[in-house]
Amino acid sequence: MAAKKAGGTAVGGPDTGAQRAVEVNLIAVLVAVTGGEPRLMTLDGGKALPSGPFELEHRSLQSGLRDWVEQQTHHPLGYVEQLYTFADRDRAEGVALGRVISISYLGLTREDAARPSGDSWRSWYDYFPWEDWRSGRPPVVDAVILPALNAFANLAATEAVAAQRRQRIALAFGLAGNEWNEELTLQRYELLFEAGLVAEAVRGGGEGGAVLPGREMIADHRRILATGIARLRAKIKYRPVVFELMPPAFTLLQLQRCVEALGGRLVHKQNFRRLVEQQELVEETGETAAELPGRPAKLFRFRPAVELERSIAGTKLPLIRT
Amino acid sequence: MAAKKAGGTAVGGPDTGAQRAVEVNLIAVLVAVTGGEPRLMTLDGGKALPSGPFELEHRSLQSGLRDWVEQQTHHPLGYVEQLYTFADRDRAEGVALGRVISISYLGLTREDAARPSGDSWRSWYDYFPWEDWRSGRPPVVDAVILPALNAFANLAATEAVAAQRRQRIALAFGLAGNEWNEELTLQRYELLFEAGLVAEAVRGGGEGGAVLPGREMIADHRRILATGIARLRAKIKYRPVVFELMPPAFTLLQLQRCVEALGGRLVHKQNFRRLVEQQELVEETGETAAELPGRPAKLFRFRPAVELERSIAGTKLPLIRT
DNA sequence: ATGGGCAATACTCATTCTGAGCATAAGACG
DNA sequence: CGTCTTATGCTCAGAATGAGTATTGCCCAT
Structure with missing residues (x-):
């Protein structure tokens, strides 16, 4: 690696040949609302979000994303905004020392009745049943989630950690004087993940405890979806993005x-x-x-x-x- | 480098020789408030933000960022949040077909009097004099910016484009019934950039028109700074982030x-x-x-x-x- | 044609938030 | 003891909110 002087010199000095197998992936959370349901464009039988590598031909990250999504789903992409970028060491299975950078985007469109996209549109509540409070508090919360989360809190090594977990649970699920806050989708998913209550968490050979209802996805696509939902739920309150839908x-x-x-x-x-x-x-x-x-x-x-x-x-x- | 098929399955392919020199760069907008001034950690005589390449040793993007910032500035990084990720084709000057992905972060700290960091802390208004309205409307707005932007609008090829530009100007600078909105720092910078009024815009051999007061930075660091300022200005209103400062x-x-x-x-x-x-x-x-x-x-x-x-x-x- | 059913619209009303001031309190200083 | 300066208190009108109640149109079945 080139010893790089602070900021000043050309960003990205000479490549000294160290194998920098960085791969950049673009992922889309593409949302439409049809028949009163928030729907999500999926691939692979509902297990994956549209995605593809960022390549040299692409003019920009966004245009790369558009290319992939339109190629994979035959659906044009309207409004797009960046969600989050993260890196994982081991996501690519075969590649030795690779690194995957995933750049995720939120896209909003109208589901086009004319254009048959197969069964690829699914309600996002298929993936997060506990997030739909339109017909009242979902039974799964009291029946399964809270007991399991409490058990998770009690399993903590120290009482301090346990208390902290209880705090997080109370905030995320609207307990103890807190109100249900629909914007905390991501926090809830992460809590459930840590507690081993979603399939993705126990996949790598965890305890395999009782897993909640709600569809699973590959890699961390469900986490990305949660990020997108949270962002959209926050955003409709101060920007007129419903337009796009x-x-x-x-x-x-x-x-x-x-x-x-x-x-x-x-x-x-x-x-x-x-x-x-x-x-x-x-x-x-x-x-x-x-x-x-x-x-x-x-x-x-x-x-x-x-x-x-x-x-x-x-x-x-x-x-x-x- | 492996060619990767969409959607997650890694297909290790032979390196076709296409130079996919993707480089991932981490950049920090590190802010503190001292003596009633918002200050920014800079390097290279105030021309650059702390930054460095993301490398294999780094456990995560954030820890990579922390490493670089602490190494370059000898200042610990407290609260950190991701800002934006972008890609440019040509940022690296020497490298032929390279691609640079820049992942930017906003960091908040307290300026540590004990730790002498040289002259590296600067008021962010050195870079954006028109953003400081604490002593009233900055003279540069009426004296220089608005006339120049109007000229820019009038130069548009069609009247439609001109009208659109006037709209943007009015929104960004609080004209025609709009109020000044401090959160539009980025939009204002981009407008000024497009109009060729900031040094960065005329660097590549532009018309070299009159350039505004306000310090220049390398590459797109000033744009990143504008992104950070905008984000922070928006965020203090609904999250108690001032804490960190x-x-x-x-x-x-x-x-x-x-x-x-x-x-x-x-x-x-x-x-x-x-x-x-x-x-x-x-x-x-x-x-x-x-x-x-x-x-x-x-x-x-x-x-x-x-x-x-x-x-x-x-x-x-x-x-x-x- | 008439009365119900079902949404769409129109209004009301009490409470809480906000934007702007005026007034008073508490040290420091000549 | 006045005066300067900043900290705190208190008031008040207007706007924004949360919750309802009342009316208005259309369609349909009687």
């Missing part, structure tokens, strides 16, 4: 169902409308839709300007007015 | 000055206190500090529990109470 015209109820699907919880209808309208995110198209029983609903579209405007709203500090 | 005990005014330094704007004192206190982020130590003229201020410390509790607060949807 909705058809050009929609009723407010459809919009609400979409938000509920993503968040995994129900929202107050009247207040939701008030919120949407006062933020001026949408405007009436003039049409109405009457597919459901009941009074027909007005159709809305997103205000074109919004994409730029609102999107950059930012939150608040107690500023001084000058 | 404050000494163990502090007055509320000191805390306020720290937040103001980061945000680049002044906050309303009484309301700031109310906010901090009602969130129960801090508790009194019992001591008071009387270094300034005026009534001595109570000293506070962060509530130990906060790190876990509040930190995972999450924002709100109009939820239904069940």
Whole structure:
């Protein structure tokens, strides 16, 4: 390795020939919401996310990702944002001293009815049944998860560690005065992973304890999915990203169902409308839709300007007015 | 180097000779706040951020980063979070067909008076003078930036592009009914870059137009810094990260000055206190500090529990109470 | 054509948050 | 003892929220 002087000289000096078998992988969490369910593009019978190596032909990371996803799923990629980058020593099985860098992305689209993508779209709650609170607290939480997590906490070597685990459990699952926070998807998955309650954790020959319901994925794809869900759940609250998931015209109820699907919880209808309208995110198209029983609903579209405007709203500090 | 098939199965192929010299670089935006100024750890006379290649010995990306930063700056790294990963084709000057993946991190510490780190700590406003609104709207905005950006907008090939540019300018710099939004540091930098108003943009033999005040950096380090500033400015509003920047005990005014330094704007004192206190982020130590003229201020410390509790607060949807 | 069923919309109301100030308290200093 | 300076307290109006109640339209079955 070239002895590299701090920062100054050209980043990446001469390669001295040390075998630097770094491989860069691109992975996509591609989400759509159809029929009130948040869906995920999967491959390999639902066991994998679309992914592929970053190659020299690719103009950029994003375009590399687009190439792979479109090639593997025949589905165009709309809005894309980077999620996280991580490195693992041993993910590639055959390669000796390799290193894999995985760069993950979140993509949002509309599921295209015209384009048959096989059975590759699946509800993300297939993978995380405990994340769907739309019909109330999922039974699996009390029946299986919490008892198992408590056992995990009690198994800790020291009481300090046990207490810390209980804290984490209480926060992640809304116990002891804490509320359920839908944004903690990743923390919950990691807790369950550490406790050996998901298949991925016991794969490498662990204790093989009781494993929760919820589909398994290869490598750490399920963790990446959890990262994507958490990011999206946080983001819909301050950026109008739902846009990307909705058809050009929609009723407010459809919009609400979409938000509920993503968040995994129900929202107050009247207040939701008030919120949407006062933020001026949408405007009436003039049409109405009457597919459901009941009074027909007005159709809305997103205000074109919004994409730029609102999107950059930012939150608040107690500023001084000058 | 192995050619890898999509989706995880590693297929060891012969090295075809295609030079896949992927190099992975770790870069740190290391921030501290001292004397009411947000400071940045730099190297190479302030032209570079601490960085170094990710190597096989490193246990993880983060530990690799820590190694480099501690080696280059002799300063320990506290809180760390990943910022962004990007790839460039041509960053390495000498290497033929190389690719550089840069993974950037934001780190927060306290500047250690005991440990002399040379002149390596610099105010981040040295690099972005237009980002500091604490003493009012910086003169450079009206005197230089806006005229130059307007010229840039007018130079657009089509009126559509020109209009779009004006929109971006108005949003980024708080014109036409928009407020100044301190979180848009990156967007502003990119706008200025595109307009050829920062040194980095004209380096490769551009028009060499008038360049703004503000220190230059190598490669895209300044862009990375802008990313870090934007992230931190956004984050202090919903996560108690200021913690990492404050000494163990502090007055509320000191805390306020720290937040103001980061945000680049002044906050309303009484309301700031109310906010901090009602969130129960801090508790009194019992001591008071009387270094300034005026009534001595109570000293506070962060509530130990906060790190876990509040930190995972999450924002709100109009939820239904069940 | 009439009355129910079902959503969509419209309003209300109490509470909590926020933005802005005014007022008072406590040391330090001449 | 006034005065300067910063720390703290307290007030108040307006905006934002959480939870409901009331009305309005359409379709359908009687």
